[in-house]
Every structure is written in structure tokens, then in C-alpha cells.
Amino acid sequence: MTTTTALSGAAIFDGETLHDGLTLLISDGKVSGIVPTEETPAEAARVELSGGILAPGFVDLQVNGGGGLMLNADPSVATLRAMARAHLSLGTTAFLPTLITDTPDKTRATIDAVVQAIAEGVAGIAGLHLEGPHLSIRRKGAHDPALIRPMDADDLALLLEAASRLPAMMVTVAPENCTRAQVHALHAAGIAVSLGHSDADFETCMAYAAAGATVATHLFNAMSPLESRAPGLVGATLQNPAVSAGLIADAVHVHPQSIALALRAKNGPGRIFLVTDAMAVAGTDLAGFFLEGRQINRANGRLTLEDGTLAGADLALAHAVSVLVEKVRLAPAAALAMATSIPADLMSLPHGRLSLGHPANLIHLAADFTLQNVWQNGVAVPR
Numbered sequence: 001m002t003t004t005t006a007l008s009g010a011a012i013f014d015g016e017t018l019h020d021g022l023t024l025l026i027s028d029g030k031v032s033g034i035v036p037t038e039e040t041p042a043e044a045a046r047v048e049l050s051g052g053i054l055a056p057g058f059v060d061l062q063v064n065g066g067g068g069l070m071l072n073a074d075p076s077v078a079t080l081r082a083m084a085r086a087h088l089s090l091g092t093t094a095f096l097p098t099l100i101t102d103t104p105d106k107t108r109a110t111i112d113a114v115v116q117a118i119a120e121g122v123a124g125i126a127g128l129h130l131e132g133p134h135l136s137i138r139r140k141g142a143h144d145p146a147l148i149r150p151m152d153a154d155d156l157a158l159l160l161e162a163a164s165r166l167p168a169m170m171v172t173v174a175p176e177n178c179t180r181a182q183v184h185a186l187h188a189a190g191i192a193v194s195l196g197h198s199d200a201d202f203e204t205c206m207a208y209a210a211a212g213a214t215v216a217t218h219l220f221n222a223m224s225p226l227e228s229r230a231p232g233l234v235g236a237t238l239q240n241p242a243v244s245a246g247l248i249a250d251a252v253h254v255h256p257q258s259i260a261l262a263l264r265a266k267n268g269p270g271r272i273f274l275v276t277d278a279m280a281v282a283g284t285d286l287a288g289f290f291l292e293g294r295q296i297n298r299a300n301g302r303l304t305l306e307d308g309t310l311a312g313a314d315l316a317l318a319h320a321v322s323v324l325v326e327k328v329r330l331a332p333a334a335a336l337a338m339a340t341s342i343p344a345d346l347m348s349l350p351h352g353r354l355s356l357g358h359p360a361n362l363i364h365l366a367a368d369f370t371l372q373n374v375w376q377n378g379v380a381v382p383r
Helices: 075-088 104-119 153-163 180-186 202-211 232-239 255-266 316-324 331-339 341-346
Strands: 004-008 011-013 022-027 029-034 045-048 053-056 058-063 092-100 128-131 167-173 192-195 212-217 243-249 272-274 289-290 294-299 302-304 362-365 369-377
Touching: 022 153, 053 272, 053 331, 058 075, 058 104, 058 128, 058 316, 058 341, 075 092, 075 104, 104 128, 104 153, 153 167, 153 180, 167 180, 180 192, 180 202, 180 212, 192 202, 202 232, 212 294, 212 362, 243 255, 255 316, 272 341, 316 331, 316 362, 316 369
Parallel strands: 004 045, 011 053, 058 092, 092 128, 128 167, 167 192, 192 212, 212 243, 243 272
Antiparallel strands: 004 022, 022 029, 053 362, 289 294, 294 302, 362 369
């Protein structure tokens, strides 16, 4: 006999709209309804929440590590399981594990590990994001310059083959080391091509968008800026309605008023979504870690190399949502959509919404957006 669980006492964000006075029903690990509280089935097991918001689990398209591990250090199913556990504890129920610039062998091993993890049903692994190695050395950030290189025919073949094996795939490239023909081929294979770590000018970026690049990686960071006579990749991203953009909203990588300006400028099907750019420290109290032999220090909400270069982010999406609401003055529903339905829709993932028949992957946030509870497939996750 199917048991129905009824969650009430909190506002419900369904992926688009924030509702009051409703109850969420879960049956067989899926959303079975959102009904007026007075219409809750009598036989349902009731769970009364103390205010706040029920929302879909977070969807993060840029996750480099977590639980003390980096994907680059050990691209294995064991690492992916540890990352999934760490990010689930932070409210993320679907994510793209992200390999930053590395060797062809490491890239191949990562693709195989993600394919295997998905086949084994590792919850939370939604696909793969390859950030590099075909980037600009001038805008390398924390990426190893010795490993940055042009995309060749073998690289392209590997990526196209990977796309046929994965449910969702994103690749970050820079025009400096990837041709428009290559971008077109990647896009045609269903890969979300993202421009990032690039010093390319506005006209070049627009041409690459026309060739099939539909995303920009961590808007404002590691890219040619918006200037009076040189709009750069920032300007191209904000001006082109078809280009979406990831954003690290920790008030460290991007000033809240820059975020506000970007949100006012962005129009059309391409939208801004939140990412964490999370590293090994996510879900832990570690003070630092090593990235390919380089020390990364954690202090005051920042992750930096010894020279002060930002190296990923020390961020959970619940905090990013709070930054948008409290510092950018965005409506809660709009901020939550940027961490749920917008990234899920961009990658055509069956996540990010509390719709009938969708997996009951959801979170409970307090009024100040601190994470209270997480459910995965309708089961409460111990915290």
C-alpha cells in the first residue's frame, strides 16, 4: 500500500511561483500533488513545518569537488559519491561534476567515471561539465597554464563521443583555443557550449554565440570585461538574449550591485543562474586543500592560491540565494528559480520543479534562507 506524506506549514515554491496555504504531497518518492491544506488526504502522514519555504532541491551546474575531495585529484565513482553526499547535505540534489583543465587521459577517465556513476544510480549526478583545457592563458584564473591548449581533432572526437554517453554535458571553452566550427559541432551534438576564461572581444564572442555557444561561465569572472569602447565577453553575454550565464553570488566574486545591473540587462530566453564553483572544502570544515600540488587556502569566505588568486568558491547555494534576496533585493521566487528551475531547464534535466510526477527532491529553508531539511526521492536526509 502506498503511503502519502503531506508537508505543510511552509510556503511552497514550485519552481516558478511561491504559494501560501498549500500542502505538498509525496507518494512513492515523487510529487503527487500540491493541494490546499484543508484538502490534505485523511490517510496521509502529516509533517508540520515551522514556516519558511519548501522548494525544489538546488541544481548546480559547476561543482569541482566536495567532501574533502577534488574531481581532478581522483576521477572515480568513489569521488563522485563523496561529492554527491557533501552537496546533498547542502541542499543540492542534482549537479554537474566539473573537471577543470587537465590532461586528455584525466578527461577520458572522468567521462568514464561519470558514465559509470550514473549507471550505478549515484543520486545527484546529472551529467558532466568540462571546464577547459581549451581556454585562454591570459584569463586562466586558477587553471594550470601548462595544461591549457588548443582543441584538436582528437579532443573534439572525445567530446562528441562523451555526449552520446551522457544525459547532459557542458563544455567551457575560449575562442582563443577553439574554433567556431568546433563549437558548432559540439552544439549540434547536444552539448551546452559555454564561453569562459577568455579575453576575446565583443565581436568574436557574438560570432561564437551565433555558432552555437549558448552559455557563459561564471559571469564577470575570468573574462574580458565590459568597458566603454570594448564590451568584451561580459557585454556580449548581457546583450545577447540567447546566451545564459552562470553566476557566483557570494558577494566576493561579484559585487551585489553588479549582479543587480546584470539582472536588469538580461532579457530573452537566455537567463542568469546560480553556480557554486565549489571545491573540495564544500560540506566540510577544512581550512584548505591542494589543487594539483598547489595550496588553496580557505579564509573569510574565500578560496585563494598563495598569490591571492581566487580558486573556486567557498559557497553553498542557500547562501547565494540569501545574497540575492538580502543584498541584491531580488524577490525570493526569482532568486530560488536561479538555483533550481532555470539551470535545470537549461540542461533539460528532470529537476528543479515540484511538479506532479517529478522526483520528490526538495529542501526546507528558514525565513533567512538557512537550510533546515533535505529530502531525496521523498526520503528525509539525515543532517
